[in-house]
Amino acid sequence: MIIDDQTYDVIIIGTGAGGGTLARKLAVTGKKILVLERGEFLEKESSELEDIEVFKKELYHAPEQWFDKNGETFYPQTSYSVGGNTKIYSGALMRMRERDFEEVQHQKGVSPEWPLKYADFEPYYSEAEALYQVHGKAGDDPTEPPRSADYPFAPVEHEPHVAEICTALSEQGLHPAYLPIGLGDQGRTDAEDTGISPAIKGSENVTLKTSAKVVGLITNPSGLAIKAVQVEIGDECFLFLGNIIVLACGAINSAALLLRSCNEKWPDGIANRNGLVGRNLMKQSMTVLMQQSTSANSGLFQRSVSINDFYWGDPDFPFPMGHIQNSGGILQDVIFSEAPPIFSVLTKVMPNFSLRQLATRSIGWWLQTEDLPMPDNRVRFEKNKIYLDYELNNLEAHDRLLYRWQEALKQVDRSAKQSIFAKNIHPHGSTPIQVVAHQCGTCRFGEDPDTSVLNLNCRTHDIDNLYVVDSSFFPSSSSTSPALTVIANALRVADHLIKRLG
Ligand SMILES: Cc1cc2nc3c(=O)[nH]c(=O)nc-3n(C[C@H](O)[C@H](O)[C@H](O)COP(=O)(O)OP(=O)(O)OC[C@H]3O[C@@H](n4cnc5c(N)ncnc54)[C@H](O)[C@@H]3O)c2cc1C
DSSP states (O other), X not given: OEEEEEEEEEEEEOOSHHHHHHHHHHHTTOOOEEEEOSSBOOOHHHHSOOSHHHHHTTOOOOSSOEEETTSOEEOOOOOOBTTGGGGTSOOBOOOOOGGGGSOEEETTEEEOOXXXXXXXXXXXXXXXXXXXXXXOOTTOOTTOOOOSSOOSBOOOOOOHHHHHHHHHHHHTTOOOEEOOEEEETTEEOOTXXXXXXXXXXXXXXXXXXXXXXXXXXXXXXXXXXXXXEEEEETTEEEEEEEEEEEEOSOHHHHHHHHHHTOOSSOTXXXXXXXXXXXXXXXXXXXXXXXXXXXXXXXXXXXXXXXXXXXXXXXXXXXXXXXXXXXXXXXGGOTTGGGOTTTTHHHHHHSOHHHHHHHHHTEEEEEEEEOOOOOTTSEEEEETTEEEEEOOOOOHHHHHHHHHHHHHHHHHHHHSGGGTTBOTTOOOEEEOOTTOOTTOBOTTOBOSOTTTOSBOTTSBBSSOTTEEEOSGGGOSXXXXXXXXXXXXXXXXXXXXXHHHHHO
């Protein structure tokens, strides 16, 4: 074991939406910051996702197996790299709705209230949108929460086929809105280009170590402070000392790290006095659906449409159903490559030409519904393995959303102007367990130490120098895409840490 002889003011573990953003905002403090990332920089070409090989070979699976609750193995679709999952995400950067912060009755249970409200997050959403260069249009979505500022950039225009669909949807009385997307000169903005790279380039006080997998948190003898972080770099094991430790490994890996670091003082895992670490894992119900057309599109374009007409329900089903967005060009969408039964088996054996033909004659749709926090849906760490005990819930709401959307698309297909769309062919598939894209909730924040893991500053209730600043803190998942809320929260916690660091 090699013990590093410096003590850092802050050690941040993970460089995704949470960690990368936090590093950038803390960099200007001049404090000595160490950032530890288990992955490497992705080569630019492989992060652009514009190649049929991405689609075909199920790239972007972590090089490790996880286990479901029955002990079946799977390779999680998650990116261990500088920038984390924002290197493979679609860049849809949505605010949660105002009501998502309140207790909401769903058909199958209750989505809990957040201890902070939309108004507390609003300034940070604006800051996040400016930082990640979000393109959008205020006022065209009936569920949109109030905003203190317009989007920093104009919306991304729809691909012509998608524009036609939007016109037909509007004629049905629906409200297709522009999907907010983070876009910069290099394509989608991510936590490498927007977070980590500016942090290390502009500031000598920030050190990034890549291929540095954190495997343990070492407490002091009382168990009330983290003294050191144990890290595997290549074949060697290091100890790094820090005054403040921030976990930002993503909701599953941060929980796993707390659980695996158990010691005499914390036999069930660090900061896990109430047994809540790892519990209430959420990842939303997700379905991908294809609308087939008789003429080709490029297969390479940004997501641009957001439909929230069913978000809070309708007269026939007065419970939240969820959110719909188009997939963007299907050849760019890594999640589509995972979704049976549409493509997964067929595409692995299809020649590239046929696959491209199929993909470019399709518009993909992406449906997501809030899943409710359940204590039994959890991350477990046993015998050096990560288990996800997870069962989807709130399924009828998702089925109803799917049914509503199929009916809406059938009308689009029937509409005289839309003759380019094949009639009523809408194959769809729900995403399997390895799609952990929207994971959240394993260390929820709250005021009560008995019912939450983190306090309102995302510091663990019991360990004064330990924070978790990734999607773990969510008390509920909402049906929106999570990254903007993770980014906004990191900016919020950064303000707290800046004050604390003096
Ligand atoms: C294919 C895909 C598409 C998506 N599309 C969207 C979208 O369009 N919009 C949206 O809002 N969200 C989207 N998401 C989700 C979004 O990417 C996540 O919500 C967001 O990245 C979560 O941020 P995070 O900081 O919690 O974790 P991550 O971004 O996952 O970052 C975690 C980081 O920690 C590192 N790490 C993990 N364990 C360790 C360890 N032990 N030691 C050191 N480092 C470690 C990882 O390598 C990674 O860099 C998508 C996700 C995927 C996978």
